Amino acid sequence: MQNRQKVSNAIIRRLPRYRRYLGYLQTKGVKKISSNELSELIGYTASQIRQDLNTFGEFGQQGYGYEVDKLYKEINRILGLDREYKTVVIGVGNLGQAITNYSYYYKIGFNIVGLFDANPKIVGNVINDVEVMDVSGLEEYIEREKIDIGVICVNRENAQGVADSLVKGGVKGIWNFAPIDLVVPDDVALESVHLSDSLHALSFLIKSKADEKKD
Amino acid sequence: MQNRQKVSNAIIRRLPRYRRYLGYLQTKGVKKISSNELSELIGYTASQIRQDLNTFGEFGQQGYGYEVDKLYKEINRILGLDREYKTVVIGVGNLGQAITNYSYYYKIGFNIVGLFDANPKIVGNVINDVEVMDVSGLEEYIEREKIDIGVICVNRENAQGVADSLVKGGVKGIWNFAPIDLVVPDDVALESVHLSDSLHALSFLIKSKADEKKD
DNA sequence: TAGATTGTTAATCGATTAACAATC
DNA sequence: TAGATTGTTAATCGATTAACAATC
Numbered sequence: 206m207q208n209r210q211k212v213s214n215a216i217i218r219r220l221p222r223y224r225r226y227l228g229y230l231q232t233k234g235v236k237k238i239s240s241n242e243l244s245e246l247i248g249y250t251a252s253q254i255r256q257d258l259n260t261f262g263e264f265g266q267q268g269y270g271y272e273v274d275k276l277y278k279e280i281n282r283i284l285g286l287d288r289e290y291k292t293v294v295i296g297v298g299n300l301g302q303a304i305t306n307y308s309y310y311y312k313i314g315f316n317i318v319g320l321f322d323a324n325p326k327i328v329g330n331v332i333n334d335v336e337v338m339d340v341s342g343l344e345e346y347i348e349r350e351k352i353d354i355g356v357i358c359v360n361r362e363n364a365q366g367v368a369d370s371l372v373k374g375g376v377k378g379i380w381n382f383a384p385i386d387l388v389v390p391d392d393v394a395l396e397s398v399h400l401s402d403s404l405h406a407l408s409f410l411i412k413s414k415a416d417e418k419k420d
Numbered sequence: 421m422q423n424r425q426k427v428s429n430a431i432i433r434r435l436p437r438y439r440r441y442l443g444y445l446q447t448k449g450v451k452k453i454s455s456n457e458l459s460e461l462i463g464y465t466a467s468q469i470r471q472d473l474n475t476f477g478e479f480g481q482q483g484y485g486y487e488v489d490k491l492y493k494e495i496n497r498i499l500g501l502d503r504e505y506k507t508v509v510i511g512v513g514n515l516g517q518a519i520t521n522y523s524y525y526y527k528i529g530f531n532i533v534g535l536f537d538a539n540p541k542i543v544g545n546v547i548n549d550v551e552v553m554d555v556s557g558l559e560e561y562i563e564r565e566k567i568d569i570g571v572i573c574v575n576r577e578n579a580q581g582v583a584d585s586l587v588k589g590g591v592k593g594i595w596n597f598a599p600i601d602l603v604v605p606d607d608v609a610l611e612s613v614h615l616s617d618s619l620h621a622l623s624f625l626i627k628s629k630a631d632e633k634k635d
Numbered sequence: 636t637a638g639a640t641t642g643t644t645a646a647t648c649g650a651t652t653a654a655c656a657a658t659c
Numbered sequence: 660t661a662g663a664t665t666g667t668t669a670a671t672c673g674a675t676t677a678a679c680a681a682t683c
Contacts, residue, residue, distance in 0.1 A: 215674065217624055221617035225599065239640060248601075251640095252676050259642060267641040268683040284620050285627035303518035307615060315619065354622070378626040380619060384440065386463075392633065394625035396618055400522060402436035403613050404530065404595060405499050407569070409432055410609035411593040412500035418607065430650065454664060466664095467652050474666060482665040483659040 216257055220284055222247065227277040239270035286313055290353040293319035295367050297327055297337050300382055301358030305332055315354065319346060343367070347374025356380045431472055435499055437462065442492040454485035501528055505568040508534035510582050512542055512552050515597055516573030520547055530569065534561060562589025571595045
């Protein structure tokens with residue numbers, strides 16, 4: 206119904222940030238906010254904020270501003286956070302466990318119902334009440350349990366294979382932490398967190414700032 | 421010397437990706453590559469690749485292409501990966517430990533020399549041969565040991581305080597994993613990994629793809 | 636009503652792509 | 660030399676910002 210014209214990536218990346226600030230305003234008890242006030246807080250121009258929001262509907266009131274509670278709810282709905290997602294994590298090493306615990310702690314609808322690993326020493330362990338299963342049964346499990354999201358925390362070499370199993374099993378989205386660009390069909394959502402890319406960008410920024418000082 | 425005109429964020433984000441693919445080509449024994457071939461592999465247009473590279477110098481040879489080894493080295497240099505960084509991690513919970521181990525494993529110059537936590541039960545533990553210190557001594561340690569990078573893995577509430585200590589101690593860059601937009605002076609590099617933002621973007625993408633199917 | 640602020644169109648800016656001359 | 664491919668300028672595209680009419 207909403208996105209007849211595709212939403213640009215730039216807007217998609219700003220949406221979760223709007224959500225964060227609106228959540229913060231809620232805890233502060235703020236009831237209404239204008240695009241100008243929000244601009245000061247979040248750092249985008251007021252114009253951009255109004256443009257962004259109007260991509261999805263008319264949430265404000267002329268001469269008044271936006272109701273914080275209402276806007277927060279709308280953005281949750283736009284982001285698809287008004288429902289629950291059955292989630293599995295594949296690869297229960299350090300990062301996998303951290304993500305599992307993180308998601309467990311921060312979860313707002315991302316229920317980790319299954320854990321998978323290839324290491325027989327780890328299979329059978331229980332983390333946050335969920336038993337670690339052998340990765341060989343992944344595809345069948347995804348299909349049977351109608352899993353929505355797979356979180357890939359295995360190494361680079363095994364990541365594409367795991368992604369293939371997830372796709373065959375029928376997941377709707379993949380959250381990838383392996384340092385590789387996965388190939389998935391067009392109807393499967395893919396979001397990758399490339400930690401090393403991020404660290405290398407930091408390194409570049411450090412170098413740039415050092416160079417600036419030399420001027 | 422290099423960036424008289426500021427390098428756009430879009431380019432900065434592509435640089436680590438060039439590095440990844442060039443590293444891959446190296447392991448495959450590929451000696452030379454043209455912007456067209458690289459385009460096919462990495463998914464950027466050949467034109468964009470040439471534009472990006474020429475921001476930093478002339479690395480190719482007309483009529484021939486680019487030498488993989490040389491280009492890889494150049495990009496490492498551009499990214500600032502031709503040196504070592506003394507790094508500390510603050511907050512040794514699940515995520516902090518995962519990042520510590522990850523960095524330890526993937527390190528190419530990011531040496532984790534110090535770990536800090538506020539929890540007395542964790543202080544004194546040893547992880548990868550590094551002892552966990554009390555966060556109260558952070559600033560003094562940063563200054564004394566001339567630490568380059570601080571990795572923030574504490575919760576939202578304590579993140580800005582830790583960042584302030586890091587800045588006062590004199591770090592050059594901060595890698596932040598807390599779900600908050602930190603404020604740091606202009607001469608300190610800041611790179612944040614907002615895991616929940618990333619997960620929410622995934623949620624949005626899943627919803628978008630579901631909506632597309634309804635057409 | 637007058638003042639404020641949105642929703643939306645128009646103008647600007649920056650990034651990407653195309654084209655081609657330079658040159659290996 | 661001829662063919663290939665870079666380096667670089669020009670054209671296009673898309674995203675951001677400015678402006679303002681609509682309206683609460």
